[in-house]
Amino acid sequence: MKHIVVVGVGYVGLVTGTCLADLGHRVTCVDISKERIESLKQCIMPIYEPGLEEMVRRNVAAGRLFFTTDYAEAINCPEAPAEMVFIAVGTPEGVDGEADLRYVRDAVENIAAVMDHPLIIVNKSTVPVGTGDWVADIVRSRQSQPIPFAVVSNPEFLREGSAITDFMNPDRIVLGSLDKEAAQRVAQLYLALRAPIMITDLRTAEMIKYASNAFLATKISFINEIANICEALGADVKEVAAGMGYDKRIGRAFLDAGLGYGGSCFPKDVKALAHMANVQGKHPQLLEAVMQINADARRNIVHKVRALIGNSNSPLHRLENRIVGVLGLAFKANTDDIRDSQPIDIIRMLQAEGAMVKAYDPVAMPNAARVLRNVQLCENAYATAEGCDALIIATEWNEFKHLDLNRLKQIMRQPVIVDGRNLYEPKQMKEAGFIYRGVGRGYDL
Numbered sequence: 001m002k003h004i005v006v007v008g009v010g011y012v013g014l015v016t017g018t019c020l021a022d023l024g025h026r027v028t029c030v031d032i033s034k035e036r037i038e039s040l041k042q043c044i045m046p047i048y049e050p051g052l053e054e055m056v057r058r059n060v061a062a063g064r065l066f067f068t069t070d071y072a073e074a075i076n077c078p079e080a081p082a083e084m085v086f087i088a089v090g091t092p093e094g095v096d097g098e099a100d101l102r103y104v105r106d107a108v109e110n111i112a113a114v115m116d117h118p119l120i121i122v123n124k125s126t127v128p129v130g131t132g133d134w135v136a137d138i139v140r141s142r143q144s145q146p147i148p149f150a151v152v153s154n155p156e157f158l159r160e161g162s163a164i165t166d167f168m169n170p171d172r173i174v175l176g177s178l179d180k181e182a183a184q185r186v187a188q189l190y191l192a193l194r195a196p197i198m199i200t201d202l203r204t205a206e207m208i209k210y211a212s213n214a215f216l217a218t219k220i221s222f223i224n225e226i227a228n229i230c231e232a233l234g235a236d237v238k239e240v241a242a243g244m245g246y247d248k249r250i251g252r253a254f255l256d257a258g259l260g261y262g263g264s265c266f267p268k269d270v271k272a273l274a275h276m277a278n279v280q281g282k283h284p285q286l287l288e289a290v291m292q293i294n295a296d297a298r299r300n301i302v303h304k305v306r307a308l309i310g311n312s313n314s315p316l317h318r319l320e321n322r323i324v325g326v327l328g329l330a331f332k333a334n335t336d337d338i339r340d341s342q343p344i345d346i347i348r349m350l351q352a353e354g355a356m357v358k359a360y361d362p363v364a365m366p367n368a369a370r371v372l373r374n375v376q377l378c379e380n381a382y383a384t385a386e387g388c389d390a391l392i393i394a395t396e397w398n399e400f401k402h403l404d405l406n407r408l409k410q411i412m413r414q415p416v417i418v419d420g421r422n423l424y425e426p427k428q429m430k431e432a433g434f435i436y437r438g439v440g441r442g443y444d445l
């Protein structure tokens with residue numbers, strides 16, 4: 001059993017801390033937000049993540065998981081001084097697309113100021129290549145007396161909505177450090193997971209994270225580009241993706257055409273990687289194209305709605321007097337996260353063209369209500385569809401996969417569905433009497 005401190009109780013920190021406790025370690029989670037820590041002490045989750053609450057409860061009850069706002073208490077706890085401190089704070093997007101490291105710097109300064117014994121500082125936040133060296137410089141400059149420490153980069157690859165399963169079944173563990181012994185000690189934490197463990201230098205580990213996310217984002221933009229061409233040529237992108245995916249060199253994962261990627265990682269990480277390349281005088285052409293195709297995927301949905309129900313007499317407000325329903329507000333299913341959410345962006349574009357918007361999401365509505373204006377939030381899919389001229393399927397929640405089509409047709413003003421997640425089959429929708437557009441499905445099926 002190791003004594004571990006995790007700084008930051010957002011997605012990454014809370015999942016990492018809780019899962020490490022579940023593997024038998026003693027974990028103290030620190031956060032500057034008193035409100036979050038007080039809630040967590042009562043097992044109230046700050047985020048929606050399937051399975052997390054139950055796991056937190058279990059480990060708190062077992063005396064392995066603790067929450068505090070006090071760095072010194074967490075790190076120097078007399079009966080359990082920490083061997084390693086994980087930094088898992090947010091790295092929001094800065095003004096030029098670079099990662100904003102202010103929370104990482106605060107965390108490192110706080111750790112350095114209180115540490116009274118040797119520590120391994122493990123960075124889990126996604127940070128620009130080279131940050132590990134910068135962290136070491138800060139620790140050295142902030143320590144009141146020189147105490148040995150090592151910096152290890154341990155990027156996370158967790159997906160929201162399946163973060164616990166991802167943590168417990170990783171494809172690989174990446175550890176980067178100039179201090180190989182420190183990296184080996186962090187590696188011991190993960191031995192029970194039986195995953196390949198790769199130990200590299202700091203910068204390479206940091207780069208593996210960016211390159212992995214950028215590659216997955218590229219797969220998504222690639223298939224969205226193919227979807228566009230499929231629409232023009234009458235092919236079906238779903239079958240194209242399946243046909244490509246059987247090739248082991250390609251793989252079927254992340255080839256779902258739709259609204260493009262959203263969320264807290266891909267948009268920010270692709271932009272940050274392009275920014276790092278530009279600063280070095282490189283020209284990241286592929287990454288630029290990936291971002292442009294991704295932005296187009298959102299616009300294309302609005303084009304489709306406009307083409308189907310638009311008012312040609314009102315060129316600037318083509319959707320004036322039109323009511324559009326949007327099913328889903330989260331950036332993907334099984335999360336309440338609306339950061340860089342495609343549905344929210346699409347709603348704003350619809351509103352800019354004069355549309356009245358109704359929307360529903362099973363869990364993301366409280367978050368969405370904070371950022372949306374003049375949207376009628378409804379209690380279910382049918383209340384949303386009622387009276388609409390078009391319905392957009394924007395998040396692939398299970399409950400949108402088997403809607404009662406007859407009921408929908410009766411309650412909508414026009415039977416028009418734009419399916420941004422390709423949940424339905426064009427032929428089936430046509431037979432059910434709908435004017436239906438998916439993404440890349442070949443229209444005249």
Ligand code: UDX
Pocket residue numbers: 156157158159160161213216220253254255256257258259260261262263264265266331332333
């Ligand atoms: C991602 C990475 O998968 C994870 O490894 C990293 O640590 C954090 O970022 P996450 O943002 O939770 O995880 O979501 P993910 O499931 O990867 O999906 C990202 C976005 O891409 C979502 O908006 C999703 O709807 C979209 N997507 C995904 C597609 O449009 N098509 C696909 O085929 C797959």
